[in-house]
Amino acid sequence: MSRIIFHCDLDCFFASVEIRDNPDLKGKPVIVGADPKNGYGRGVVSTCSYEARKFGIRSGMPISIAYRKCPRGIYVRPNFEKYQKASQKVMSILKSYSSAFQQVSIDEAYLELTNCCKNFNEAFNIARDIQYKIQENVGITISIGIAPTKTIAKIASDENKPNGITIIRPEEVADFLKEKDITRIPGIGKRNKKHYYERGIKKIGDIFNISLSEFTKLFGKHGASIWEKVHGLDKNKVQDVKRDRKSISREITFPMDILDFNLIEEKLKLINKDLHNKIEKNNLFYRTITLKIRFEGYETYSRSKSYLYHFRDEKYALNIIKDMLNEFKKANKRIRLIGIKISNLKKDNQYRQTNLLQFCSINS
Numbered sequence: 001m002s003r004i005i006f007h008c009d010l011d012c013f014f015a016s017v018e019i020r021d022n023p024d025l026k027g028k029p030v031i032v033g034a035d036p037k038n039g040y041g042r043g044v045v046s047t048c049s050y051e052a053r054k055f056g057i058r059s060g061m062p063i064s065i066a067y068r069k070c071p072r073g074i075y076v077r078p079n080f081e082k083y084q085k086a087s088q089k090v091m092s093i094l095k096s097y098s099s100a101f102q103q104v105s106i107d108e109a110y111l112e113l114t115n116c117c118k119n120f121n122e123a124f125n126i127a128r129d130i131q132y133k134i135q136e137n138v139g140i141t142i143s144i145g146i147a148p149t150k151t152i153a154k155i156a157s158d159e160n161k162p163n164g165i166t167i168i169r170p171e172e173v174a175d176f177l178k179e180k181d182i183t184r185i186p187g188i189g190k191r192n193k194k195h196y197y198e199r200g201i202k203k204i205g206d207i208f209n210i211s212l213s214e215f216t217k218l219f220g221k222h223g224a225s226i227w228e229k230v231h232g233l234d235k236n237k238v239q240d241v242k243r244d245r246k247s248i249s250r251e252i253t254f255p256m257d258i259l260d261f262n263l264i265e266e267k268l269k270l271i272n273k274d275l276h277n278k279i280e281k282n283n284l285f286y287r288t289i290t291l292k293i294r295f296e297g298y299e300t301y302s303r304s305k306s307y308l309y310h311f312r313d314e315k316y317a318l319n320i321i322k323d324m325l326n327e328f329k330k331a332n333k334r335i336r337l338i339g340i341k342i343s344n345l346k347k348d349n350q351y352r353q354t355n356l357l358q359f360c361s362i363n364s
């Protein structure tokens with residue numbers, strides 16, 4: 001029996017919450033993001049309603065360009081606390097349908113219902129029920145893809161937005177995918193698509209004409225995983241990643257977006273101290289340090305550095321974090337959130353290095 005996996009993704013999430021709270025906006029091009037200041041504003045579009053997408057506006061686009069495309073649009077500043085609340089409500093509804101639940105972002109999650117429904121027809125009824133409950137309790141719409149693997153379910157949830165349910169049964173996978181652009185595959189983005197395009201692989205169907213070994217020769221391990229995904233062979237489980245605690249992190253959101261890097265460094269120092277207190281208390285050592293930065297408009301980045309050996313050194317960690325922060329100074333954008341994550345943790349100290357020069361950086 002095939003697995004039955006749901007991928008659930010809220011429709012134009014931030015914009016939907018704004019429209020829910022101000023029904024006058026319904027049916028209008030609503031753009032959530034930075035202030036356009038009559039076309040001279042800086043910052044980006046977080047998201048926009050489907051009406052605004054008809055003007056060519058997209059998430060991540062500079063707000064000044066969005067304004068040029070649609071000067072009569074309704075421009076709304078984001079209210080992240082409100083979106084966080086809505087997201088939590090949605091996630092607790094989704095969780096109630098299966099213990100195999102995995103939230104992957106503020107507005108999307110996977111559910112595995114293999115053991116909860118007999119077939120895909122029954123799965124459809126559950127999906128309708130989920131949509132109804134979310135509409136009733138949160139007042140927004142969600143699209144759901146149902147398929148035998150996570151990858152196919154994710155591609156399917158995008159197929160009939162908004163408020164859609166798309167079922168792809170195992171025997172329908174190849175037909176469903178063959179005409180789609182390869183960028184629809186999670187893992188192939190704007191940047192790496194060119195490697196595939198250069199070799200004439202533009203549609204997913206083009207991958208079907210190549211054997212796994214040939215594809216692996218051309219595109220390596222990453223290629224092999226792409227090949228398996230589009231053949232419906234990936235075995236990735238739906239699991240709550242939070243369960244295996246392999247990291248400790250802290251982040252703070254500033255009450256106002258700020259540009260003052262001295263203040264940001266001060267805050268990072270405090271977060272780093274707080275993390276190291278906890279790490280010392282639990283006698284932990286780590287190999288990886290990650291800095292997370294969110295600019296105004298929700299643009300989020302993270303930078304990591306990993307070492308071959310475990311260590312614990314508050315001062316050294318802070319220097320690494322400051323180095324990573326330097327890269328973001330050039331952007332000259334206001335910062336909304338900062339965070340540090342310490343991961344690849346280990347309890348004992350037998351490999352503890354006293355001489356930091358012995359560390360060998362393996363990536364950054």
Ligand code: TTP
Nearest residue numbers: 009010011012013014046047059060107297298
């Ligand atoms: P998405 O699910 O990618 O987009 P969406 O829900 O707005 O639209 P769709 O109907 O196509 O799913 O992202 C969820 C939210 O995350 C989105 O509402 C706003 C935020 N976001 C940003 O702030 N910046 C971004 O670049 C993206 C992609 C999303």
Ligand code: MG
Nearest residue numbers: 009010011107
């Ligand atoms: Mg969404």
